[in-house]
Amino acid sequence: MTTDTTTQGNAPGATTPGRTVLDARGVTMRFGGLTAVRGVDLTVNSGEIVGLIGPNGAGKTTFFNCLTGLYTPTEGEVRYQGQLLPPKSFKVTAAGIARTFQNIRLFANMTVLENVLVGRHTRTKEGFWSAVLRGPGFHRAEKASRARAMELLDFVGLAAKADHLARNLPYGEQRKLEIARALASEPGLLLLDEPTAGMNPQETRATEELVFAIRDQGIAVLVIEHDMRFIFNLCDRVAVLVQGEKLVEGDSATVQGDDRVVAAYLGEPLDNDPGAAEAAEVEAAEAHAGTHAGTPADPGTPADPDPAAGQQNKETDR
Ligand SMILES: Nc1ncnc2c1ncn2[C@@H]1O[C@H](COP(=O)(O)OP(=O)(O)O)[C@@H](O)[C@H]1O
Numbered sequence: 001m002t003t004d005t006t007t008q009g010n011a012p013g014a015t016t017p018g019r020t021v022l023d024a025r026g027v028t029m030r031f032g033g034l035t036a037v038r039g040v041d042l043t044v045n046s047g048e049i050v051g052l053i054g055p056n057g058a059g060k061t062t063f064f065n066c067l068t069g070l071y072t073p074t075e076g077e078v079r080y081q082g083q084l085l086p087p088k089s090f091k092v093t094a095a096g097i098a099r100t101f102q103n104i105r106l107f108a109n110m111t112v113l114e115n116v117l118v119g120r121h122t123r124t125k126e127g128f129w130s131a132v133l134r135g136p137g138f139h140r141a142e143k144a145s146r147a148r149a150m151e152l153l154d155f156v157g158l159a160a161k162a163d164h165l166a167r168n169l170p171y172g173e174q175r176k177l178e179i180a181r182a183l184a185s186e187p188g189l190l191l192l193d194e195p196t197a198g199m200n201p202q203e204t205r206a207t208e209e210l211v212f213a214i215r216d217q218g219i220a221v222l223v224i225e226h227d228m229r230f231i232f233n234l235c236d237r238v239a240v241l242v243q244g245e246k247l248v249e250g251d252s253a254t255v256q257g258d259d260r261v262v263a264a265y266l267g268e269p270l271d272n273d274p275g276a277a278e279a280a281e282v283e284a285a286e287a288h289a290g291t292h293a294g295t296p297a298d299p300g301t302p303a304d305p306d307p308a309a310g311q312q313n314k315e316t317d318r
């Protein structure tokens, strides 16, 4: 299979140390009368892990969608390594930003390896005719792509399941597979939308290690998460979104000590909770994964003995 050295070098998409990788300025996203994101500035530098937190419905996923070309922001600009990003998902991926989704998006009936190969399409030079004619160039490229995909599966700990159908993986492994697929586009910046949602504490700790390993490969990370212990362990900087606006930004100690952040998390739940539908979907996915794997995830079990973190974790459980 693969050797250890392959997981230690710099990733192909690694960015130059000390540079601003992502520069979002004044990003606003309106849906009709609703302003989901309002004038948000955020930078991510090379070598950094930055956290984005906030109550359900705060606009975190919408902000990610603005960064990745899924939405065209109503106002504002997003630059990746100094270049203005085109508002098209595949162009953003080609530029070097990859992401995972809050609601897992895998090809359920494809194998684990095939899912990663799909993630490589922006990096394979062989075009349509080459694929149709299946000449030597195509076979060489395909072999290289498979080798890289296996390397990435090894990196996330799924190499032994390369031939399994994605839908048969337990929930936590599906999340890992999404990360491998995102890495397959050889990004310089990885955006993770709630990567530990539905995971048990052991899986969450393992994901923490995985994110550190990704950062160590030279890939900057921007992560949305509700698990505060995960965020504060992992992130160099944390930004807090509340009702579409950036309330506070700083290192873990600054954010944890900010009264406004505590108030935002402990305040009354928003009327007409927009996160409820997604939470229900995640629960359904967990139940589904549990049926297949025989290891049901248990979102009701307190994941964290720390009472403060427990209070904050309520957000996901609503
Ligand atoms: N495509 C959309 N059309 C209309 N409203 C949307 C759309 N996407 C998100 N919203 C609204 O934007 C707000 C922010 O949602 P979201 O970004 O999903 O929050 P978060 O990820 O922080 O929980 C919510 O009020 C949500 O209902």
Ligand SMILES: [Mg+2]
Pocket: 060, 061, 062, 102
């Ligand atoms: Mg979200």
